[in-house]
Amino acid sequence: MxxxxxxxxxEYAKIYExxxxxxIVFVHKN
Structure with missing residues (x-):
């Protein structure tokens, strides 16, 4: 991975801070 x-x-940092x-990797791939 x-x-x-x-x-x-x-953008993800703000949500999944x-x-x-x-x-974060898992959510980003989905």
Missing amino acids: EEIKISDLP GMEDNE
């Missing part, structure tokens, strides 16, 4: 950092997803990196 490709690592997705919060800095790469500013409290989630772990793995959670």
